[in-house]
Amino acid sequence: MQVTPELLSRFTLLKPLPRQVLEGLAPHASLARHARREVVVRAGVREDRVCFLFEGRLQGVGHTIDGREVGLYFVEPGDFCGELALFDDNPQPEFVIATAAAAVVFLARNPLREVMLNSSSVSNIVGRKLAERVRQMTEQRTLLGLSNIDQRVCGQLYLLIKGEQRQVESGEIVNPPTHQEIAIMLNISRERVTRAFQALQSRRIVRRDGPGRLVIIDLNSLRRFARGEEEL
Amino acid sequence: MQVTPELLSRFTLLKPLPRQVLEGLAPHASLARHARREVVVRAGVREDRVCFLFEGRLQGVGHTIDGREVGLYFVEPGDFCGELALFDDNPQPEFVIATAAAAVVFLARNPLREVMLNSSSVSNIVGRKLAERVRQMTEQRTLLGLSNIDQRVCGQLYLLIKGEQRQVESGEIVNPPTHQEIAIMLNISRERVTRAFQALQSRRIVRRDGPGRLVIIDLNSLRRFARGEEEL
DNA sequence: AATTGCTTGTGACTCTGGTCACGTCAATTT
DNA sequence: AAATTGACGTGACCAGAGTCACAAGCAATT
Structure with a gap:
């Protein structure tokens, strides 16, 4: 074309x-x-x-x-x-x-x-x-150097958030990768990614919104977990 | 200067x-x-x-x-x-x-x-x-994607061998990195690197020759381990 | 020769992440 | 509507890597 x-x-x-x-x-x-x-x-x-x-x-x-x-x-x-x-x-x-x-x-x-x-x-x-x-x-x-795997997942999510959104308190990732696709980025198993997401969802930090959209409800918390200031 | x-x-x-x-x-x-x-x-x-x-x-x-x-x-x-x-x-x-x-x-x-x-x-x-x-x-x-850690170490060693030497059956690495330095390259602990080296040395695949020299006695075996065709 | 410091070697214990084996759910195809 | 597919969710088990603690070896320095 x-x-x-x-x-x-x-x-x-x-x-x-x-x-x-x-x-x-x-x-x-x-x-x-x-x-x-x-x-x-x-x-x-x-x-x-x-x-x-x-x-x-x-x-x-x-x-x-x-x-x-x-x-x-x-x-x-x-x-x-x-x-x-x-x-x-x-x-x-x-x-x-x-x-x-x-x-x-x-x-x-x-x-x-x-x-x-x-x-x-x-x-x-x-x-x-x-x-x-x-x-x-x-x-x-x-x-990958992080020993805490939940921290890795949070760090990866944070990288996936576009720069413009990082200033504000919440954000979204359109067409988010599957758990499997995140897993191979972080050298961990698909199941382990699922468990990390479960922890994030139960704490109301992220939320799935249909298939092609992941909402980051509490970006500040996500950042804290990514930095290891707090553990899941 | x-x-x-x-x-x-x-x-x-x-x-x-x-x-x-x-x-x-x-x-x-x-x-x-x-x-x-x-x-x-x-x-x-x-x-x-x-x-x-x-x-x-x-x-x-x-x-x-x-x-x-x-x-x-x-x-x-x-x-x-x-x-x-x-x-x-x-x-x-x-x-x-x-x-x-x-x-x-x-x-x-x-x-x-x-x-x-x-x-x-x-x-x-x-x-x-x-x-x-x-x-x-x-x-x-x-x-880092390799699940077998000994394989990772062998792969790293193989990468450290200069291209020209890869054709022949043996080689050497001058000023080899310490176990700790290899460990952080492969996302594993220093002790685990030591154990991998122990396995390689006991099989007469590598040998230390003084401080600044590591001799690869059996390059073919090292290659096989790096490829996962055989396990330590 | 003694000291210091770094690297390597080794055992024991812990614990966590991988793996397996399912089940569930939603979307798409037939 | 039924079937298929692919993604997600979850429990149980266990191999294996991390960690800790300490000893031994070696080099450089005092």
């Missing part, structure tokens, strides 16, 4: 690009829809495109040698993934899977790469984003 | 740079020695330099909210760290500590940044390196 320059400019990565550049990129972009559980980016192959998420939620997933799934990161709308292809020719190290029905824009690797190489401002932006990814992975890895 | 262009060209990142560029960078570089356990790069501050390791071993270390140490990556001689400063102005997310007496070259951030921005070949190289870092972190994170 055809993509307009306007659509491209909705992404934070591409927004700062001059109109002219976006018009050059648009013909190499295509819109696709992926159902829940579908593979969006495959591991082990040299992907020739970068994936921008428009709607839904994606998850980067690796596999251990014994076949277990390992959750690496979540991708929120407006963000992107598969950007390693812009830097080298090595295969993608992880799968990216839609954890909720997703609308994505695929942008061909080479044209974007050209734009990046010819404009220092663009390579700045892409470089900053990659640096941001490293910070995000570091933060996620640090979560 | 003053640094020559020749010294700079010993690093894989800088090696491909034209002689002229290296001469321009050399005045902004300085050589420093760090004792074991010393902090080489501090977390939370905006570092104005990138750190190249010449000799010894470094470890990126994060801290959980409750004060535990989290091992993020090892830096081998020839490699570098603190490179996020080249991409944005945010503070360094993690500490980098010398796990063995180390000789490092600090290269001022801004001159290197200039070189990077003005030469697409240089930004290519830096970008590739950052992408490599992401792959490395992904691989490390995947290790």
Whole structure:
């Protein structure tokens, strides 16, 4: 499906690009829809495109040698993934899977790469984003260091809350990941995540609101649990 | 201490740079020695330099909210760290500590940044390196997914063996990390690492040779354990 | 030679998180 | 409407990792 320059400019990565550049990129972009559980980016192959998420939620997933799934990161709308292809020719190290029905824009690797190489401002932006990814992975890895598992879950939930919402007292997570998807992010079992959620729900800190919406009733308490100032 | 262009060209990142560029960078570089356990790069501050390791071993270390140490990556001689400063102005997310007496070259951030921005070949190289870092972190994170802890230790040891040595039947790790340093990389206790090493030593798979040298006697067996084809 | 400090080695106990085996519930398909 | 599927909920059991405590070994320093 055809993509307009306007659509491209909705992404934070591409927004700062001059109109002219976006018009050059648009013909190499295509819109696709992926159902829940579908593979969006495959591991082990040299992907020739970068994936921008428009709607839904994606998850980067690796596999251990014994076949277990390992959750690496979540991708929120407006963000992107598969950007390693812009830097080298090595295969993608992880799968990216839609954890909720997703609308994505695929942008061909080479044209974007050209734009990046010819404009220092663009390579700045892409470089900053990659640096941001490293910070995000570091933060996620640090979560795993917590010995208290409920604390891990609270920390993960807190990471899932968008920055703008963190100021106020309550918030919501749309299209929240399943317990299983959270479990592999935190290296714990699905059942253990369920029990942590039970504890949070019985204390009226979070509440499910239908399938695609998780309401954070008491964000302050969640933050305290995430920081270990109080235990579940 | 003053640094020559020749010294700079010993690093894989800088090696491909034209002689002229290296001469321009050399005045902004300085050589420093760090004792074991010393902090080489501090977390939370905006570092104005990138750190190249010449000799010894470094470890990126994060801290959980409750004060535990989290091992993020090892830096081998020839490699570098603190490179996020080249991409944005945010503070360094993690500490980098010398796990063995180390000789490092600090290269001022801004001159290197200039070189990077003005030469697409240089930004290519830096970008590739950052992408490599992401792959490395992904691989490390995947290790944590293994439920068998001895397997994790074997996998970590295997990662520590330099690529060139992986072809042959035996190898060695110079300046190996302590059990504690391995433990925080794998999210396990120091004692558990010791027990894993005991198992490996009693089977004549590895052997300590003095303080700064770990000999891998039977690399094939180590590989089999790392892959889970056999259990300790 | 003695001291200090760090690393490694080891046993015993505890306890928690994984696993298994269910059941429940809601949404979707047939 | 029935059947299927996938997510969530829950109890029981237990292997195994963490923790604590202490000893031994080794290196560097006094």
